[in-house]
Amino acid sequence: MDWETLIPRIAKGVFYGVALLLAAGIVYGLTRLDYGVMVAYLDDLGRGALLTVELVAISVAVGFCIAVPTALLRASPRWWLSWPAYAYIFTFRGTPLLVQIFLVYYGLAQVDWVKDSFLWPYLREAYWCALIAFTLNTAAYTAEIFRGAIQAVPAGEIEAAKAIGMSKALMLRRVVLPRAFRICLPAYGNEIILMIKGSALASTITLLDLTGMARTVIARTYMPVEIFLAAGVIYFLLTFVFTRVFQRIEHRANRYLTAAR
Amino acid sequence: MFDLHGFGGQMALGALMTVQLALGALAVGLVLGLMGAVAKLSRDRLARAVGRGYTTIVRGIPELLVVLVIYFGSSGILTTVAGWLGHDEFVELSPYVAGIIALGLTFGAYATEVFRGAILAVPIGQIEAARAYGMGPWLTFRRIVLPQVWRIALPGLANLFLVLLKDTSLISAIGLNELLRASYIGAQSSKDAFTFYTVAALIYLAMTVVAEWGRARLEKWSRRGIARARA
Amino acid sequence: MKRLIAALAAVTVAAGLTVAAQAADKIRIGTEGAYPPFNQIDKDGKVVGFDIDIANALCAQMKAECTIVTQDWDGIIPGLLARKYDAIIASMSITDERKKAVDFTERYYSNSLRYIGKKGAGLTVEGLKGKAVGAQRGTIAALYLQDKMASTVSVKLYDTQENAYLDLASGRLDAVLGDMLVNYEWLNSDAGQGFDFFGDAFNRNDEIGIAVRKGEDDLRMKFNAAIKAIVADGTYAKINAKYFPFSIY
Numbered sequence: 001m002d003w004e005t006l007i008p009r010i011a012k013g014v015f016y017g018v019a020l021l022l023a024a025g026i027v028y029g030l031t032r033l034d035y036g037v038m039v040a041y042l043d044d045l046g047r048g049a050l051l052t053v054e055l056v057a058i059s060v061a062v063g064f065c066i067a068v069p070t071a072l073l074r075a076s077p078r079w080w081l082s083w084p085a086y087a088y089i090f091t092f093r094g095t096p097l098l099v100q101i102f103l104v105y106y107g108l109a110q111v112d113w114v115k116d117s118f119l120w121p122y123l124r125e126a127y128w129c130a131l132i133a134f135t136l137n138t139a140a141y142t143a144e145i146f147r148g149a150i151q152a153v154p155a156g157e158i159e160a161a162k163a164i165g166m167s168k169a170l171m172l173r174r175v176v177l178p179r180a181f182r183i184c185l186p187a188y189g190n191e192i193i194l195m196i197k198g199s200a201l202a203s204t205i206t207l208l209d210l211t212g213m214a215r216t217v218i219a220r221t222y223m224p225v226e227i228f229l230a231a232g233v234i235y236f237l238l239t240f241v242f243t244r245v246f247q248r249i250e251h252r253a254n255r256y257l258t259a260a261r
Numbered sequence: 262m263f264d265l266h267g268f269g270g271q272m273a274l275g276a277l278m279t280v281q282l283a284l285g286a287l288a289v290g291l292v293l294g295l296m297g298a299v300a301k302l303s304r305d306r307l308a309r310a311v312g313r314g315y316t317t318i319v320r321g322i323p324e325l326l327v328v329l330v331i332y333f334g335s336s337g338i339l340t341t342v343a344g345w346l347g348h349d350e351f352v353e354l355s356p357y358v359a360g361i362i363a364l365g366l367t368f369g370a371y372a373t374e375v376f377r378g379a380i381l382a383v384p385i386g387q388i389e390a391a392r393a394y395g396m397g398p399w400l401t402f403r404r405i406v407l408p409q410v411w412r413i414a415l416p417g418l419a420n421l422f423l424v425l426l427k428d429t430s431l432i433s434a435i436g437l438n439e440l441l442r443a444s445y446i447g448a449q450s451s452k453d454a455f456t457f458y459t460v461a462a463l464i465y466l467a468m469t470v471v472a473e474w475g476r477a478r479l480e481k482w483s484r485r486g487i488a489r490a491r492a
Numbered sequence: 493m494k495r496l497i498a499a500l501a502a503v504t505v506a507a508g509l510t511v512a513a514q515a516a517d518k519i520r521i522g523t524e525g526a527y528p529p530f531n532q533i534d535k536d537g538k539v540v541g542f543d544i545d546i547a548n549a550l551c552a553q554m555k556a557e558c559t560i561v562t563q564d565w566d567g568i569i570p571g572l573l574a575r576k577y578d579a580i581i582a583s584m585s586i587t588d589e590r591k592k593a594v595d596f597t598e599r600y601y602s603n604s605l606r607y608i609g610k611k612g613a614g615l616t617v618e619g620l621k622g623k624a625v626g627a628q629r630g631t632i633a634a635l636y637l638q639d640k641m642a643s644t645v646s647v648k649l650y651d652t653q654e655n656a657y658l659d660l661a662s663g664r665l666d667a668v669l670g671d672m673l674v675n676y677e678w679l680n681s682d683a684g685q686g687f688d689f690f691g692d693a694f695n696r697n698d699e700i701g702i703a704v705r706k707g708e709d710d711l712r713m714k715f716n717a718a719i720k721a722i723v724a725d726g727t728y729a730k731i732n733a734k735y736f737p738f739s740i741y
Contacts, residue, residue, distance in 0.1 A: 219630030
């Protein structure tokens with residue numbers, strides 16, 4: 001037997017060994033956990049999860065409204081339209097969300113004219129700061145996704161729209177945007193999942209979202225593994241349910257494409 | 262322009278640590294991703310199940326939680342495993358190693374999908390041709406599939422690397438002095454949060470620019486010999 | 493590309509795979525590093541402060557080799573339990589709740605709780621109703637606010653004491669409840685100008701001890717003996733005088 005056929009077999013053996021060891025380790029770890037603590041604080045974690053969902057829903061919805069015009073500007077051939085949009089997208093995609101949150105929450109709070117402005121009643125609240133940072137962040141990512149989708153709309157369809165004399169606005173409304181949304185649905189779904197997970201960072205600015213709640217509970221119980229595991233399961237359920245729902249939406253939106261086949 | 266109150270050195274060290282973390286996690290993640298993709302495409306049912314379980318779970322949990330669970334949860338399991346192997350001492354992961362593993366796990370889960378797509382994108386005719394030449398599966402994988410997978414997967418991997426670069430900031434939560442924690446310490450000592458977080462943001466931006474540049478270079482390099490055929 | 497991966501792997505392994513084995517005469521001490529003047533990180537990235545000076549004096553007394561590990565406050569007891577270090581010297585109050593998880597030495601200083609807020613704002617403890625009050629998550633101040641005040645005031649919990657101060661200075665918080673001595677330090681700093689104590693200090697029998705894992709009585713007794721020794725030989729008074737013009741023992 002030559003070594004070229006031996007290697008896959010060895011690889012398989014190693015793989016089974018590692019998988020077995022890992023499984024044993026995890027099962028062993030799970031048997032040593034205190035499940036009573038998880039149940040005792042499920043109420044608190046549930047309330048935290050509600051805030052998580054609220055933060056994500058609002059920032060994704062508002063982010064969407066910002067992303068559409070930004071993407072159109074970004075796709076514009078005129079540099080003075082596309083450049084500011086590009087700078088915005090680049091800045092927010094190029095820096096960590098955690099830094100953005102800190103800048104909005106702690107950074108802006110020490111600038112005097114911000115504190116004297118009409119914005120302060122909002123920026124005073126951690127809730128609004130988190131929403132602002134999340135919204136601007138997700139809008140930047142979403143805009144980039146939309147831009148890609150807008151540019152991926154088949155040229156033939158745009159030419160057809162032009163040929164039947166559609167105005168630019170009408171073409172945008174009836175052809176480009178609806179088509180682009182369908183194209184970008186999978187990527188957009190991913191972005192929302194990233195946002196669900198990213199919202200855990202709200203806990204760093206005093207908000208009691210799911211992670212914040214978990215950390216506060218741990219400050220009492222000193223059982224990080226148990227509580228974080230419970231929180232992890234809840235996050236997992238959130239993303240899992242969302243993925244399923246989103247798959248349905250995607251399926252419906254693209255029904256006309258699959259029906260033809 | 263920016264007064265760092267003497268914390269400039271710490272910020273520089275932090276930035277270096279961030280780069281180290283990102284590269285280390287990249288190495289771990291690439292290996293995991295490739296293994297995950299091969300497992301997911303395998304005919305072996307257990308391998309497929311492990312691959313699917315890995316990507317679904319890791320992608321469904323916030324990165325911050327992955328980091329914290331690995332840091333706090335690993336010592337217990339490691340010490341026990343060491344005990345089974347006859348080492349009766351305490352084993353733990355430093356924040357640095359825990360961070361690399363956690364980030365590598367996350368990167369690997371997403372990279373699995375990228376690699377899977379890339380492997381599937383290698384034309385089946387080429388694989389059949391390799392078989393016809395009498396190449397075994399390993400040799401086919403190494404000589405025919407893998408070289409092309411890099412090229413096809415590169416844009417996707419580059420995107421993931423940019424995400425990874427920013428995710429290193431989460432390791433600050435387990436006390437490693439990377440860029441964000443360094444700015445945090447500076448901000449608290451000087452009470453000047455705005456300056457420190459702005460500088461941190463600019464350094465991350467600069468890293469992104471460098472990474473983007475490197476990505477363009479790599480992509481060009483990986484396409485050598487291909488571009489002409491397309492034109 | 494393969495060579496690239498090999499290089500990356502080499503970097504990783506070389507830079508980090510430190511599997512720590514624990515030797516008998518070596519003690520790893522966990523502290524927070526964000527709690528001036530007791531423990532904070534200086535411009536060189538080193539941890540300094542009263543807790544650190546005490547830790548070093550105790551280790552010199554015990555003739556033990558000590559290393560200081562920093563850990564966020566959130567995870568400081570879990571870190572001890574997960575054996576990231578062997579003792580916590582981080583200005584931790586001895587409480588019944590914590591005693592369920594760890595063992596404590598005798599006190600190495602005493603503290604109490606007191607509110608601080610804007611000078612001249614006429615703040616009183618009774619008048620806090622409906623106001624925003626901050627504390628560091630997981631401290632006795634935080635537990636007091638959560639258990640006794642949550643129904644009347646808006647409680648905000650922070651990762652670090654310093655972040656609570658940042659929000660007090662920015663006006664997000666009306667008051668901060670915290671350890672008297674830490675508040676005292678902040679009021680004396682530039683950022684604390686314009687703020688002052690209000691209300692009486694309470695929880696006056698608050699004792700600060702060193703936490704060790706349950707059942708590690710050897711280490712605990714060694715620490716107890718060392719604390720007694722440095723108080724007796726004047727080392728303690730010298731360290732005390734570096735930070736406070738009055739005795740805090």
